[in-house]
Amino acid sequence: MPWMMPNILRNLFGTPATRKYPFESHQYWAGSRGRLQIDLAKCVFCGICEKICPSRAITKYGHKDDPNVTIHYNPFACIYCARCAEKCPSCAIYILEGHAVPADRKITYGREDVPFSEEEIP
């Protein structure tokens, strides 16, 4: 028992190891991979993200020159590996820092005249 005493005393009189959630939130490290975002103003609809996505979470419908081309992003399939953000030639895809909040809808992005649509969980 005596070899446990310093540790026991430290635990009795030290500060708690846990955070006072929800009053104190977790501090994220720079570069942590959270939610994925697509900036449509920069997107050139080249389709590289669709080709390299390991979990097939991104699908492009239509040719890049087609005015009705759309990009469909399924956050339920996304594994947040950030390969698309790494390889995007126009830096249109980026990953927000911090842990991803639970996804609740699939999103379809298109050019300006194609309506932005969200598909909620039925």
Next chain:
Amino acid sequence: MSKITFPFGPQHPVLPEAIQLSLTCEDEKVVEVLPVIGYMHRGIEKAAERNPYVNNVFLCERICGICSFIHALSYCQLMEELMQVEVPPRARYLRVVWSELSRMHSHLLWLGLLADSFGFESLFMQCWRARETVLDALEMTTGQRVVQSSCVIGGVRRDINADQARQLREMLAGVKAQIDAVLPVFQKDYTIKARTVGKGVLPKDQAWKLGAVGPTLRASGWAWDCRSLGYAAYGELGFEPVVENDGDSYARTMVRARELVQSYELVLRALDALPEGPLAAKIKGVPPKGEAIMRTEQPRGELFEYARGNGTPRLERLKIRTPTFANIPALLAMLPGCEIADVPVIVLSIDPCIACLER
């Protein structure tokens, strides 16, 4: 005396995952054990044959959440072997850093679970508190706590800069202080010794004959560790396997406890010797026709992978033999003759990872 057969699992407080052991007992003594596996099978090997070979890195690291980095590392090394790619030195050292951080968090998790298996709740929490800092270190350096996705074929995706290296050393110094506080309890405490010494003995010759791997084999007196092969940068860091001779649950605990300190030292040595240079080699083409094998050391033991390429972006075959699969025959040899109350501790002493076992 009449025998009674009853199921241990698939849902049991000491089992984080689902496996069933069918125990046949005479009074309180176990006389026969039959494993029932298949609850966690996900068909990962077959799925890997349908993916482009580059994407399999992300699939392989999802075999198991605890040793995810080493699964990814093994697959990357396997593909590098098949495609004759040379990995830059900095990437090899960074792979050692993340492998050893994974081993540290796995061993801390296991030590906590062991304490929990005989009701030592406060020790369980102490171990997991130290593990939390290791997970923070992984998040800081790779971007994620559990599935790091930082290893790719040809090298690594993330770098550790000087500032992160300094912070990592500070965090590890804190972890070391916490480890130093809990390890003497595992080594000296009466309760722990009473529950582990002489329980689930695996003799030296039997351990070899049954094909045990990892700490289970090393606790029976065999200096057998795949890191001695010198993959990644282990050959340059002066690695020596940790060995114990008694072959019981206590010896397996001591192997993991000593490996924890060894991993801490290996991370520091790798950070000290971290060479400058590129992070990844350029990969061109597809895996050629041919075969390759790779052996790496996971926290639970030797991981063996085999791949056959056919000149297309998809592999013809990927075979993954995980350490828990190799340790199941050894577990079946340990259990007969023990008391029912010792079954949870002995099962836990091989550090079973069922997600790995069934893939």
